[in-house]
Amino acid sequence: xxxxxxxxxxxxxxxxxxxxxxxxxxxxxxxxxxxxxxxxxxxxxxxxxxxxxxxxxxxxxxxxxxxxxxxxxxxxxxxxxxxxxxxxxxxxxxxxxxxxxxxxxxxxxxxxxxxxxxxxxxxxxxxxxxxxxxxxxxxxxxxxxxxxxxxxxxxxxxxxxxxxxxxxxxxxxxxxxxxxxxxxxxxxxxxxxxxxxxxxxxxxxxxxxxxxxxxxxxxxxxxxxxxxxxxxxxxxxxxxxxxxxxxxxxxxxxxxxxxxxxxxxxxxxxxxxxxxxxxxxxxxxxxxxxxxxxxxxxxxxxxxxxxx
Amino acid sequence: xxxxxxxxxxxxxxxxxxxxxxxxxxxxxxxxxxxxxxxxxxxxxxxxxxxxxxxxxxxxxxxxxxxxxxxxxxxxxxxxxxxxxxxxxxxxxxxxxxxxxxxxxxxxxxxxxxxxxxxxxxxxxxxxxxxxxxxxxxxxxxxxxxxxxxxxxxxxxxxxxxxxxxxxxxxxxxxxxxxxxxxxxxxxxx
Numbered sequence: 001x002x003x004x005x006x007x008x009x010x011x012x013x014x015x016x017x018x019x020x021x022x023x024x025x026x027x028x029x030x031x032x033x034x035x036x037x038x039x040x041x042x043x044x045x046x047x048x049x050x051x052x053x054x055x056x057x058x059x060x061x062x063x064x065x066x067x068x069x070x071x072x073x074x075x076x077x078x079x080x081x082x083x084x085x086x087x088x089x090x091x092x093x094x095x096x097x098x099x100x101x102x103x104x105x106x107x108x109x110x111x112x113x114x115x116x117x118x119x120x121x122x123x124x125x126x127x128x129x130x131x132x133x134x135x136x137x138x139x140x141x142x143x144x145x146x147x148x149x150x151x152x153x154x155x156x157x158x159x160x161x162x163x164x165x166x167x168x169x170x171x172x173x174x175x176x177x178x179x180x181x182x183x184x185x186x187x188x189x190x191x192x193x194x195x196x197x198x199x200x201x202x203x204x205x206x207x208x209x210x211x212x213x214x215x216x217x218x219x220x221x222x223x224x225x226x227x228x229x230x231x232x233x234x235x236x237x238x239x240x241x242x243x244x245x246x247x248x249x250x251x252x253x254x255x256x257x258x259x260x261x262x263x264x265x266x267x268x269x270x271x272x273x274x275x276x277x278x279x280x281x282x283x284x285x286x287x288x289x290x291x292x293x294x295x296x297x298x299x300x301x302x303x304x305x306x307x308x
Numbered sequence: 309x310x311x312x313x314x315x316x317x318x319x320x321x322x323x324x325x326x327x328x329x330x331x332x333x334x335x336x337x338x339x340x341x342x343x344x345x346x347x348x349x350x351x352x353x354x355x356x357x358x359x360x361x362x363x364x365x366x367x368x369x370x371x372x373x374x375x376x377x378x379x380x381x382x383x384x385x386x387x388x389x390x391x392x393x394x395x396x397x398x399x400x401x402x403x404x405x406x407x408x409x410x411x412x413x414x415x416x417x418x419x420x421x422x423x424x425x426x427x428x429x430x431x432x433x434x435x436x437x438x439x440x441x442x443x444x445x446x447x448x449x450x451x452x453x454x455x456x457x458x459x460x461x462x463x464x465x466x467x468x469x470x471x472x473x474x475x476x477x478x479x480x481x482x483x484x485x486x487x488x489x490x491x492x493x494x495x496x497x498x
Contacts, residue, residue, distance in 0.1 A: 105417055
């Protein structure tokens with residue numbers, strides 16, 4: 001059906017970014033079963049990411065990480081009333097087709113799973129279901145948007161509980177966008193080449209000073225203060241993966257403790273610029289996952305380097 | 309005259325920009341005491357269950373309930389759910405300011421989201437209506453005025469100073485719905 005301006009091609013994109021608009025200011029939580037999904041919803045999550053294993057487990061256990069089983073995702077979809085997202089492997093358009101047929105609300109083409117294609121990402125324009133993709137810098141973000149991603153999140157370093165690379169990637173993207181806004185028209189061609197991104201998208205960012213789709217943060221967020229930090233750096237919403245339900249890389253946290261953490265992180269994400277409330281959230285929150293310092297990981301084990 | 313926009317989460321920025329483009333002054337509302345400084349409230353789209361969690365704390369729910377009893381309010385999608393008297397699928401608490409019953413996610417999941425053109429009594433012809441995981445109004449009270457319908461069902465309603473839309477006028481370039489709300493705020497607070 002043609003939209004208001006009679007452009008039906010634009011309709012799909014508006015609906016896809018429209019759902020991302022509804023998630024702004026909220027927390028999207030990784031969950032591995034219906035019980036965790038219920039805790040997430042009860043704690044105020046705006047959406048859940050249905051997974052077989054959270055990133056910390058994937059990192060610790062190794063092996064090939066694939067799309068979660070449809071049975072598990074369906075069970076979660078039937079349990080909560082908030083949107084349900086699920087991950088497919090980079091370039092694995094058949095997994096994405098399965099997730100679309102299942103009816104999930106968003107697909108995350110994610111570096112957390114083992115890539116299925118070393119060159120190509122999924123052509124996301126070919127889908128009716130919206131996609132979110134990770135990015136470490138502006139060029140990567142714009143390449144994903146060119147392929148049809150309707151939401152960008154920082155990659156950070158998933159499954160570590162160390163926020164350092166979520167910060168690095170958010171600062172990188174925000175800084176590169178700021179620099180584009182002061183370039184002259186003729187300098188934008190060279191900027192597009194430098195960022196390895198389509199000129200038209202570079203021009204849109206230079207004009208508006210922000211991405212044409214919502215810009216969220218993910219990768220290592222584990223405490224209320226972490227969530228407030230990335231929000232203050234410009235993230236419009238926050239993904240929390242292993243940080244809520246894990247005690248360390250192998251064991252789940254006590255459900256009561258997970259719920260307390262989830263509530264505190266949700267509250268800190270909304271009141272990200274109010275230190276008094278952030279203090280309350282930090283006091284309410286008991287413990288955080290043990291975590292792994294990203295600086296101590298070797299380059300080959302970094303998930304963020306997946307994606308092209 | 310200052311319009312508050314509930315900014316717990318959701319597309320509150322889109323509402324704020326629209327209201328300001330129509331000449332209104334706005335303030336983002338994240339804490340109950342901030343309601344004291346505004347003359348009307350807009351409750352945006354987002355997740356109604358998340359917004360309720362925040363309202364449960366620190367007397368926010370009671371304060372907002374009292375506010376919408378006397379002052380103008382406009383809710384879109386999640387906002388309409390919060391303003392309704394009865395909520396289903398699943399049942400949840402609401403402010404009860406508007407005599408309607410709504411069913412959450414009544415059209416289905418995101419794949420059933422759509423942009424439509426709906427009949428309206430507002431001057432200017434059919435209205436572009438952006439439905440995202442939208443609720444449906446399944447019952448309206450006798451004092452509720454229907455301002456727009458889609459496939460025969462009410463999608464924009466008003467009762468006294470309270471307006472609600474199951475779609476997202478803030479995501480459309482058509483400014484008539486917000487303009488109508490601002491007009492009723494002006495008339496109501498004279």
